Amino acid sequence: MSASQVILLASLGLAPAASPAREGGEIRLLVRADDLGVAQAVNEASIRCCTEGIARSVEVIVPGPWFLDAVRLLQEHPGIDVGVHLTLTSEWERVKWRPMTHAPSLVDADGYFHPTTAQRPGFPPGTGFLEAGPDPAEVERELRAQIEAARRHLGDRVTHLSAHMGTAVAAPELRAVVDRLADEYGLPIAxxxxxxxxxxxxxxxxxxxxxxxxxxxxxxxxxxxxLLIEHPALDTPEMRRFGHVGYENVAEHRAAVTAAFTSPEVLRAVERAGVRLISYAELVGGD
Known part of the structure; x- marks a missing residue:
């Protein structure tokens, strides 16, 4: 059973069933750890959530400064399923990443990805990706480069695509690009x-x-x-430099995610509820 499922029931105002496994049908939960490649603390925590906790799939930000460290860790743990977290934004104020390709319509004045998908209240003007008028051809070249790099380093470990902050699928012309790449590489996003x-x-x-x-x-x-998506990390000096307007306690919050995902009590709850933890690899394979 999945932590994410229970949240859905709560959001609908429904009382959780006392013994869901007895109602008939299998309970399957895919727990996904996002944003490998942006920090050592994220890489270490995400791997731990897979090897010691309930996560079964991880999403890699290929342009992230710690991508090659993520590759090393994933090579040491060959059973972990990997997705390419297609990235067109760099949200933090003091930690940034850039495109892998020459893409002037995708970057700010300093050459970094814009922080937000669309302009947000409270953020400096000119920080929205969509408002900057991204060129779909540049988007396609950049996302293709990210997929190619992930495949080059991780091979068929890569089973699917996802969109960091939803940006890569935030407009119809962008969604068309992603769907085309998903078909070409055989890496589903839906x-x-x-x-x-x-x-x-x-x-x-x-x-x-x-x-x-x-x-x-x-x-x-x-x-x-x-599907339950979260962002594990460790509370380290590095992670304490992460943050943006309205979200300053990143290290503390994401360390709490790691603690919950690896909690013995949570693991016991999964067993009691008869939940089967799955990965995207199983969905792609039709299991």
Whole structure:
């Protein structure tokens, strides 16, 4: 059973079922760890969430400054499923990354990706990707380069695509580019039947609160296939430099995610509820 499923039930105001596994049908949960490649603390935590916790798939930001470290860790753990987290934004104020290709319509005055998909209230003017008028041809070259680099380093470990902050699919012309690349490389980005389970607590929740909420969510899941997405990290000096307007406690929040994903109590809840943890690789393979 999935932590994300339980969140969906809560958001609908439904009481969790006492014994979901007995209602008939398998409960499958895909727990995904996003943003490998942006920091050592993210890389280490995400691998730990897969080897010691409930995560089964990771998403790699190829232009991230710690991408090659992520590659090294993934090579040491060949059983972890990998997706290319197609990236066109760089959201943090003091930690940035750039395109892999020459793409003037995709960057700000300093040559970095824009921080947000669309202009947000409270952010400096000119920080929205869509408002900057991205050239779809440049988008395609950049996303192709990211996919090619991931395949070059990780081979058929790469099973799917996803969109960092949703930016790569945020407009019809961008979605058309991504769909074309997904078909060309045989890396799906859409998985019909996989339901979004939401989140398991606000960013200000403590590790203990997140663990408790995740257990509650898992114990309330019903049959079906569910997706739970989060961003594990460790609370290190490096991660404490991450942040932007309205989200300053990044290290504390993401360390709480790691603690919840690797919690023995959460693992016991998964077992009690009869949840099968799955990866994208199984969905692609038709299992």
């Amino acid at each position: 998985f019909p039947g996989l339901r979004d389970a939401g989140s398991f607590g606000p960013v200000e929740a403590t590790a203990e609160q997140r663990e408790r909420r995740l257990v509650e969510l898992i114990e309330g899941l019903g049959p079906g296939s569910w």
